[in-house]
Amino acid sequence: MSASDQPHHPSRRGILTTATGLAAGAALPLLNAGSAHAALPRAAAQEPPGAAATFTNPVLWQDFADIDVIRVGDTYYYSASTMHYSPGAPILRSYDLVNWEFAGHSVPRLDFGAKYDLSGGRGYVRGIWASSLAYRPSNRTFYWLGQIDFARTYLYTATSVEGPWNRHAELPQVYYDAGLLIDTDDTMYVAYGNTQISVAQLAPDGRGQVRAQQVFSTPSSIGTLEGSRFYKINGAYYIFLTRPANGQYILKSTSGPFGPYTLRQVLLNLPGPIPGGGVPHQGGLVQTQNGAWYYLAFVDAYPGGRVPALAPVTWTSDGWPQLQLVGGAWGSSYPAPELPPPPRQVEPLTGVDTFAGTTLRPKWEWNHNPDTSRYTVNNGLTLRTATVTGDLYAARNTLTHRVQGPTSTATITLDHAAMRDGDRAGLAMLRDSSAWIGLRRDNGTTRLVMVDGLTMDANWNTTGTGTERATAPLTGTRVWLRATADIRPGTGRQARFSYSTNGTTYTSLGPAFTLNNAWQFFMGYRYAIFNHATQALGGAVTVTRFELTTP
Template identity: 30%
Template sequence: MYQNPILYADYSDPDVIRVGEDYYMVASSFTYLPGVPLLHSRDLVHWEIINYCVSSLPFEKYDRPSHGSGTWAPSIRYHEGTFYVFVPLPDEGIFVATSKDPYGEFKLHCLQEAVGWIDPCPFWDEDGKAYMVFAYANSRSGIKHRLDLVEMDVTCTKLLGDPVTIFDGEQLGPTTEGPKMYQYQGYYYILMPSGGVAVGWQSVLRSKSLKGPYEYRIIMHQGNTDINGPHQGGWVTSVDGRHWFVHFQDVHELGRIIHLQPMCFNNGWPFIGTEQNGDGIGEPVREWRLPAEGQPEYEIAQSDAFEGDRLGLQWQWQANPQEFFYSMKGHAGLRLFCLSNKTRENYLWYAPNALTQIPQHRAFSVTAKVRLQGKELGDMASIGMIGHQYAYLGIQKTEEGHALTLYTGDVTVNTFEGEANETLNVSCPYKGDTVYLKFEVFENKTYRFAWSEDGIRYTSIGGANPLRRATWTGAKLCLWSANKNNWLSEGYGEYEFIYIEDRSNC
């Protein structure tokens, strides 16, 4: 048996395919880059990160944080030997990343410049023609309940004609989005969430013709379970012919976590989950039989000793990656340089060089051994949590010598670069240049910092901090070095290791 959620981690807007006996899943990344993580599994339950589909975004805007923008809900398909990942940028258009090798480099090109087009999914019909179904972002276009279909060339480089509306859900399916198109036993199906992220449901459209008209039905909802949503995902058929549906659940502070549901067909209609309350609509399951036994039990990497000369795949920057952010060559550990911010205050919310990671547990602890090689006053090396309220603890070079400093931030405008206020809450003298920094996230959705000289005896610092989500993502843990005076500096923080421990149910 397996337990839901299969990943207590913010891999939002998942889509999944099977190629042979291997499963591949993609997810949203927004302002965090490299973007659109590509995950691999052999049983749909245990996953590993193997690549990113977007190394960086070709717009100067993304050289700085652009919260809530960037890579939205992607889709993945495999067609004639090529992996196609459709990536919507709600402010720039629909992009396509392609590769012959899921472990190799993905090349990104623009399919269509547009504002407000989101959630695209490609489909190759039996006659050889190719199409894209997509939705609209209400925040950009004023539309949130319409699905359009447009023909494109078979290699997904240009559109052929104008989009046509195939579903208007203003009454039936408000906030219809995330469409995924399939063909099965003579029908075209479009699976889609409706009703919104937190309280919506799963719907399906069905037609004998690609262009409709389509029938509509609700096929999974929260019902009498505690799994709210349940929201956007993808359908995949396993090697043995069984059907499965991967989707997310919004748990707010830590984002949108991943569930796996059994799926079957009843009189030509998909049915997801199990019937639990007699209303004829499926509800999500908490546990079910494994799709495949005896397969590798992959895990997502978390802790890191920073060996080798490149970052692990668990890490993303808060903007386009730059080589001058860090170094791992010719020395032990990870060096994050104490950069200034050329455009505004040097706050964490504005920092492109904040190195982030998606938490993998509902409660956890993070410990890092940090050495500050400060060159200028204000140089700081820190660890923390990024969200609409955030905090970070670091070792900082001050006029009196080194100090342990704890900052908190409050985001007042949470889109694009936004606006934030920061406060220095605690500053206490510290004799050395090396310190163990720690924080623990609790199940009551707070977290608290501590420090140690020897890595054994820890002293708490500051009070409880409220865990808050970021824009369209869960809160993320981070490592950040900066000059808090916003001066140019050649200083850096050296991170010997980071150790992350699951503290759920402790």
């Protein structure tokens, strides 16, 4: 089904479960030594030793929708939707379900057609929707399974979440909103579908289908159910399903993976932890190594996107999950999971990136696939113009970073000495309604500008390429560009732009930009670094520093 067919969001998969299908309480194997990680700086948000053992929702105020979560040993991983951003399907890592860091991407490149290269078409709001991540103890391998453009399903595997990830041949069947289960006997199953929910048994290598059967038809009184997550818990099979965008249901079978299944509601129209935000939903269940259960869902919180919230779960005597509420709502805080001390602190999601080394860190994603010949990372990011266009939405090699909520500031240090006439470079607030601060070089002169009015229609075609709202002269070859964004739902959802010529004193440029809070684009706003030509290729800019801060 297309996005326009959805009552609200597309497969907004919430995040997943215990041990990718191992029986509840079963010990999970640790990954091999090759997956060990060096110590990283302590995240500011992490509790120091002896601090009060509570956490606050959302546990991570960034846009990570359609989440699938698993535990492998003492480590938690989750995967999220990225649609047209590349690399796709990011994997985050945590040791406590509260503090998360980037680990890698399951889909290194969107190798699904030229439109994902912004060549002869566009992939906006297509690409990586709800997908599934699992770990198979028998061969110590991670499996990612996802559907592309409602027409193709692919399987990727890796022995470490950092990669390399290998894409296998396209599966002969299409699994919409796939939830992958690796059973205790090592058999692989997929739960999938919209309204009509089916289960397929996969071939032993996961690359073919042995059998498939519809196991449930959603009553019209409920409407749509999708976003499957598939578990085996204490010998029973469960399919976790979302009703977009305000409910969560669960199917249970004690007669095997093909049912019959009975249905129970987990939540409906439950007040969420973000003022002005939506109902937590499309989530999944995960069991800690100490036996406790949690539900990690996402909350619609546009313009920032869909952000994860965590809550404890208990089980009834007859084997159904019950969400633990606070005052009849999803709690804004809960006691922290009781877990062993982490082996190290995870890397914070805010801070400074000087683009050290020769590769981008996994927190970065391009708007569509990049032209790899037109950028380099070498203790700085050099963007050579890759597209001649007057339309930022058509320009390749725009590099994006999620916005940290509820408010944050992104600052880049930009060397523009190699720009050429007609080039446009800067820092944008990127979505289907966009604005930016940056540089225009025309007739041998480079000046600062603030531009808004970059817009798309409902089919993601460009309807506005921007209107210059303010300008300022520029001297020297280095400039600091800054965007400050408030992504809380409500009337204050604005971004403001400023610049500096010395890195210390900043001057506002242009009016405040009101961020679009419509859900239809699905992805939230991102900070975006860009450089494109309007006349001819050959120019370049170098970003030597990116900093993301919160108040």
